[in-house]
Amino acid sequence: MRRVSVKWAAVLGLVLLGGCNQGPEGPSLELEVFQLVRQRVSSIGGAASAERPPLTRAGLDEVEGAYIEVTLENRDIFAYLSQQLVRRDSSPGQIVVWRTEDNITLSMRSGVLIATRGLGDDILSASAPVIAGRGGPARGGERRYQIRGLDHRTQVLVLACSLQDLGAETVEIVELSYATRHLQERCEGGGDIGGGVVVNDYWVDSRSGRIWQSRQWAGPTIGYLRIRQLTI
Known part of the structure; x- marks a missing residue:
């Protein structure tokens, strides 16, 4: 367990941005965030948890490409992942692969987590x-x-899940508000998950159907990931 969380912390230090423009006319947000997160990683062994970079919507508007913010909930460690691949297969929904610079990836089908790589004890x-x-x-x-x-x-874990619409909620992500429906998925697996319950939450745009925010289970070891869509 310790090995997994330390590796995740190191990953998040090298976060942003795979396609960063380093020329004199490039946006400054990437460099500012990168420097702040490097400082954060250098203090990862300290007693105090590091603060998140002070993102602004004006700054995010200068960033090219789609990015998500992912937080490992049980360690309060975060990273920014860029969209690397969009594809379809024979099943419904679009698969999007998100990646850190050192190749930790999350794969989602229509916003639902279906695979991880590089975290340890991954969802295959x-x-x-x-x-x-x-x-x-x-x-x-x-x-x-x-x-x-x-x-x-x-x-192999087989869970029996129910889905409930908890109603309309407004979600704010870095100075923008979105009208969403809050969907909650409750899954039980008996002995497969120690007799516990897995609860996944999704905040889905009321018009477009896009997931702006979610809290999803990434397996018994990793626990929950909190995910926010920063740019599209």
Whole structure:
């Protein structure tokens, strides 16, 4: 467990931005954020948790490309991931792969987490009951996870999930407000997850169907990830 969290912390220090323009006319936000996060990583072993870079919407508007902010909830460690790949397969929904500079990746189908790489005890694959054109799960039912364990063996977790619409909520992300529907997915797996319950939350744009914010389970070791869409 300690190895995983330390590696995640190091990853987040090298965050932004794979496509950064370093010329004299390039936007300054990338460099400012990069320097702030480097300072943060240098103090990662200290007692006090580091503050997040002071992002502004004016600064984010100068950044090219799509970025998400991801927080490892049980360590309050964060990173910015850039969109690296968009593809489709035979299942409904669009798959988007997000990546840090040192190749930790999250894969999402219509905004639902279906794979991680580089975190340790990764989700190798996960089912996602989605439909085309709308983010988040479309219904309850069975969700199946394949997770790599500490012994490098693959563990299959089968969870029984229900989906509830908790109503309209306004979400604010760096000075912008979005009208959303709050969807909550509750999954039970009996002994597969120690008798506990997995709860995933999604804030889905009421018009476009885009997920602006979510809190999603990334497996028994990693726990929950909080994800915000900063730019598109």
